Amino acid sequence: xxxxxxxxxxxxxxxxxxxxxxxxxxxxxxxxxxxxxxxxxxxxxxxxxxxxxxxxxxxxxxxxxxxxxxxxxxxxxxxxxxxxxxxxxxxxxxxxxxxxxxxxxxxxxxxxxxxxxxxxxxxxxxxxxxxxxxxxxxxxxxxxxxxxxxxxxxxxxxxxxxxxxxxxxxxxxxxxxxxxxxxxxxxxxxxxxxxxxxxxxxxxxxxxxxxxxxxxxxxxxxxxxxxxxxxxxxxxxxxxxxxxxxxxxxxxxxxxxxxxxxxxxxxxxxxxxxxxxxxxxxxxxxxxxxxxxxxxxxxxxxxxxxxxxxxxxxxxxxxxxxxxxxxxxxxxxxxxxxxxxxxxxxxxxxxxxxxxxxxxxxxxxxxxxxxxxxxxxxxxxxxxxxxxxxxxxxxxxxxxxxxxxxxxxxxxxxxxxxxxxxxxxxxxxxxxxxxxxxxxxxxxxxxxxxxxxxxxxxxxxxxxxxxxxxxxxxxxxxxxxxxxxxxxxxxxxxxxxxxxxxxxxxxxxxxxxxxxxxxxxxxxxxxxxxxxxxxxxxxxxxxxxxxxxxxxxxxxxxxxxxxxxxxxxxxxxxxxxxxxxxxxxxxxxxxxxxxxxxxxxxxxxxxxxxxxxxxxxxxxxxxxxxxxxxxxxxxxxxxxxxxxxxxxxxxxxxxxxxxxxxxxxxxxxxxxxxxxxxxxxxxxxxxxxxxxxxxxxxxxxxxxxxxxxxxxxxxxxxxxxxxxxxxxxxxxxxxxxxxxxxxx
Amino acid sequence: xxxxxxxxxxxxxxxxxxxxxxxxxxxxxxxxxxxxxxxxxxxxxxxxxxxxxxxxxxxxxxxxxxxxxxxxxxxxxxxxxxxxxxxxxxxxxxxxxxxxxxxxxxxxxxxxxxxxxxxxxxxxxxxxxxxxxxxxxxxxxxxxxxxxxxxxxxx
Numbered sequence: 087x088x089x090x091x092x093x094x095x096x097x098x099x100x101x102x103x104x105x106x107x108x109x110x111x112x113x114x115x116x117x118x119x120x121x122x123x124x125x126x127x128x129x130x131x132x133x134x135x136x137x138x139x140x141x142x143x144x145x146x147x148x149x150x151x152x153x154x155x156x157x158x159x160x161x162x163x164x165x166x167x168x169x170x171x172x173x174x175x176x177x178x179x180x181x182x183x184x185x186x187x188x189x190x191x192x193x194x195x196x197x198x199x200x201x202x203x204x205x206x207x208x209x210x211x212x213x214x215x216x217x218x219x220x221x222x223x224x225x226x227x228x229x230x231x232x233x234x235x236x237x238x239x240x241x242x243x244x245x246x247x248x249x250x251x252x253x254x255x256x257x258x259x260x261x262x263x264x265x266x267x268x269x270x271x272x273x274x275x276x277x278x279x280x281x282x283x284x285x286x287x288x289x290x291x292x293x294x295x296x297x298x299x300x301x302x303x304x305x306x307x308x309x310x311x312x313x314x315x316x317x318x319x320x321x322x323x324x325x326x327x328x329x330x331x332x333x334x335x336x337x338x339x340x341x342x343x344x345x346x347x348x349x350x351x352x353x354x355x356x357x358x359x360x361x362x363x364x365x366x367x368x369x370x371x372x373x374x375x376x377x378x379x380x381x382x383x384x385x386x387x388x389x390x391x392x393x394x395x396x397x398x399x400x401x402x403x404x405x406x407x408x409x410x411x412x413x414x415x416x417x418x419x420x421x422x423x424x425x426x427x428x429x430x431x432x433x434x435x436x437x438x439x440x441x442x443x444x445x446x447x448x449x450x451x452x453x454x455x456x457x458x459x460x461x462x463x464x465x466x467x468x469x470x471x472x473x474x475x476x477x478x479x480x481x482x483x484x485x486x487x488x489x490x491x492x493x494x495x496x497x498x499x500x501x502x503x504x505x506x507x508x509x510x511x512x513x514x515x516x517x518x519x520x521x522x523x524x525x526x527x528x529x530x531x532x533x534x535x536x537x538x539x540x541x542x543x544x545x546x547x548x549x550x551x552x553x554x555x556x557x558x559x560x561x562x563x564x565x566x567x568x569x570x571x572x573x574x575x576x577x578x579x580x581x582x583x584x585x586x587x588x589x590x591x592x593x594x595x596x597x598x599x600x601x602x603x604x605x606x607x608x609x610x611x612x613x614x615x616x617x618x619x620x621x622x623x624x625x626x627x628x629x630x631x632x633x634x635x636x637x638x639x640x641x642x643x644x645x646x647x648x649x650x651x652x653x654x655x656x657x658x659x660x661x662x663x664x665x666x667x668x669x670x671x672x673x674x675x676x677x678x679x680x681x682x683x684x685x686x687x688x689x690x691x692x693x694x695x696x697x698x699x700x701x702x703x704x705x706x707x708x709x710x711x712x713x714x715x716x717x718x719x720x721x722x723x724x725x726x727x728x729x730x731x732x733x734x735x736x737x738x739x740x741x742x743x744x745x746x747x748x749x750x751x752x753x754x755x756x757x758x759x760x761x762x763x764x765x766x767x768x769x770x771x772x773x774x775x776x777x778x779x780x781x782x783x784x785x786x787x788x789x790x791x792x793x794x795x796x797x798x799x800x801x802x803x804x805x806x807x808x809x810x811x812x813x814x815x816x817x818x819x820x821x822x823x824x825x826x827x828x829x830x
Numbered sequence: 831x832x833x834x835x836x837x838x839x840x841x842x843x844x845x846x847x848x849x850x851x852x853x854x855x856x857x858x859x860x861x862x863x864x865x866x867x868x869x870x871x872x873x874x875x876x877x878x879x880x881x882x883x884x885x886x887x888x889x890x891x892x893x894x895x896x897x898x899x900x901x902x903x904x905x906x907x908x909x910x911x912x913x914x915x916x917x918x919x920x921x922x923x924x925x926x927x928x929x930x931x932x933x934x935x936x937x938x939x940x941x942x943x944x945x946x947x948x949x950x951x952x953x954x955x956x957x958x959x960x961x962x963x964x965x966x967x968x969x970x971x972x973x974x975x976x977x978x979x980x981x982x983x984x985x
Contacts, residue, residue, distance in 0.1 A: 154927030321928030324864015324903035502929030742965025774954035
């Protein structure tokens with residue numbers, strides 16, 4: 087871990103005073119071109135780290151995890167827009183782990199201040215600080231950053247490649263480059279002569295791609311339009327390769343059983359399992375065991391037959407004790423008070439309300455359980471892994487099997503869902519270690535679903551206490567405290583061995599950073615010191631605070647006697663026009679009147695996260711045989727919508743992910759282990775429970791917002807608020823099936 | 831013992847214990863990896879294939895119990911020659927991560943073979959065993975209805 091650790095530690099200096107010095111110190115390294123990781127073969131040209139041209143056509147590198155969000159299609163469209171390559175001529179690959187593909191947004195997100203308050207200067211500062219990510223070789227997908235990250239980079243890659251091709255064509259034809267145009271993967275001369283890009287591959291190799299200005303948005307052909315996804319045909323014909331779909335000669339099949347108490351083993355007895363059908367090896371991984379067999383199912387059967395005594399958990403062993411620890415931390419000194427407007431301690435006239443909320447532990451449950459394929463050959467490791475952080479995982483795998491990062495080839499495959507889970511290195515490391523124990527034998531490692539749930543890095547449970555005062559129909563004061571174990575600290579400790587200093591902003595996102603003008607507003611974040619392994623779960627802190635904060639806003643609206651949509655609109659209008667815009671839009675779309683017929687309930691919710699304000703209205707109906715969700719209206723403002731069909735899909739996807747959790751998602755602990763193990767006890771929204779959707783995308787936001795996560799936070803309170811409207815019962819705890827008779 | 835298995839019109843000799851589920855015969859032995867593992871307990875539908883045209887959860891059918899000809903997603907159509915239902919999936923841009931879609935399509939194809947013009951209720955009833963964590967349900971529903979119409983138009 088040496089190298090990863092050193093590098094990642096530096097990451098967390100961000101947010102402290104070291105930041106300015108860091109930028110200055112690294113200015114040369116930041117601005118210097120990263121080496122191009124693509125090595126051209128004979129007759130091929132790599133014009134930059136993103137464009138490869140050979141006789142087969144044009145290959146674009148889209149170096150972000152394709153976990154379903156459509157990232158590879160839109161990244162390709164960004165380059166293709168400038169390159170003038172015909173859509174059908176494009177091949178898209180993820181490419182190798184490389185410095186050139188570093189995430190240039192993450193670090194900028196850590197700067198103080200709510201994103202909705204960004205000025206052009208502050209936005210530019212975030213961009214500059216983001217570039218420090220290059221020094222850290224941090225290639226990662228997450229935080230809904232991909233489009234912000236590549237909006238300029240991919241278009242510049244396409245534009246400079248186009249100009250290089252024109253220069254090559256000008257030299258060949260003996261004409262002035264200014265007389266040439268490009269269209270449909272070809273350079274076209276004034277006399278009509280057409281040179282296909284691939285016929286210029288050899289000639290363009292020696293040309294230095296020039297920098298050129300980017301085209302005006304008004305001329306876009308691909309961007310802003312729904313493009314056919316580049317992965318669609320493969321995914322509907324069973325030909326898309328996920329991590330365990332690679333076929334290698336002599337392959338064996340493996341699974342693991344890792345400690346569900348997350349604290350290793352005391353002992354194990356594999357004498358019975360060793361004799362089972364197909365078993366080839368049972369390996370001691372220290373914190374669990376691996377079984378290698380002639381078939382995955384035989385491996386899973388044998389793994390279950392190993393008798394293992396697990397070491398006791400280091401955290402409180404059951405859900406109630408964990409909850410008590412979280413509640414106790416509400417009384418501790420807060421880690422953060424990053425929102426403290428006005429003075430919540432002065433006496434304010436009006437009606438006071440208080441409420442306490444609880445949200446449970448959650449698992450990610452990607453459709454594809456954790457898996458990876460690996461081949462170790464003594465001086466090299468080749469690994470196929472669907473992962474969200476290839477440079478760090480390459481380095482960690484190298485370290486785990488005693489190789490250098492250069493000796494490791496990591497293929498980032500399609501992912502059967504990510505939702506934050508696949509930023510972790512655990513499953514890749516296990517495959518690497520199993521392969522290293524069996525040199526020359528390719529290992530396809532698949533987790534059981536039970537393993538996937540019990541060894542997840544969970545979304546933590548959380549408790550919030552709010553006190554609010556309303557006056558003349560408006561919010562006058564909101565004083566809130568949120569307590570939970572820190573996802574950011576937990577992940578940092580695991581990956582770098584250190585806890586970052588300063589306030590944990592992720593912990594209070596969705597509450598402290600909301601664009602609401604409340605004269606007296608304070609949000610304090612309290613961190614619970616318990617060691618349950620935590621991870622980033624779609625929308626992270628906003629998945630917690632989105633529900634608790636907005637539900638309390640709804641309660642304040644009712645206490646104020648103001649229509650809940652109007653109440654939010656009044657708060658947002660004074661603070662952030664694009665946020666007010668989505669609230670108005672969702673009201674118009676849904677025909678919001680504040681009134682519903684008997685047996686129907688409607689709720690509204692709003693959340694600003696990952697740079698995107700999203701408002702949602704949910705309609706529920708009492709069918710007499712349980713309550714169902716009829717419809718969900720979503721209005722979101724991403725500033726610039728690069729692919730409306732893909733963004734629409736992300737908006738519905740994020741809401742369904744939120745509904746699944748809000749309706750029935752809960753991980754409980756007993757004896758230090760997660761009690762749930764499969765979809766029969768940890769289920770999600772299905773065809774018969776999914777509502778109809780209506781999505782509107784606005785473009786009034788001055789800065790580009792994310793797409794993958796922002797619709798999740800408001801989905802949960804919108805549903806709870808609708809159920810309150812229907813029944814008059816306010817659920818202050820998730821999941822909602824504990825309070826209501828929902829159709830599941 | 832060695833058995834013969836007919837998959838997508840090809841006969842395969844398989845030498846694995848009788849109780850190995852069809853899913854793992856397809857994936858690990860025959861190399862047809864389009865069929866996916868999601869839960870192992872028939873709770874998610876990712877492993878759905880057809881046996882003699884009937885949609886089954888291949889994680890629950892032991893090798894010794896396979897009673898007929900098996901059709902997997904690879905046998906339904908290929909990238910160059912997609913089945914009507916696969917084309918509808920492409921036209922509606924259904925897939926996100928895509929992991930559950932082989933099972934969704936095999937289940938929906940069996941539904942349309944039995945009920946050529948399913949109602950929303952019939953789609954709910956037939957498809958509720960197929961989980962999709964990306965939440966592609968609205969587009970799956972639209973694609974099923976569109977495929978039904980296209981198949982009807984062809985007849």
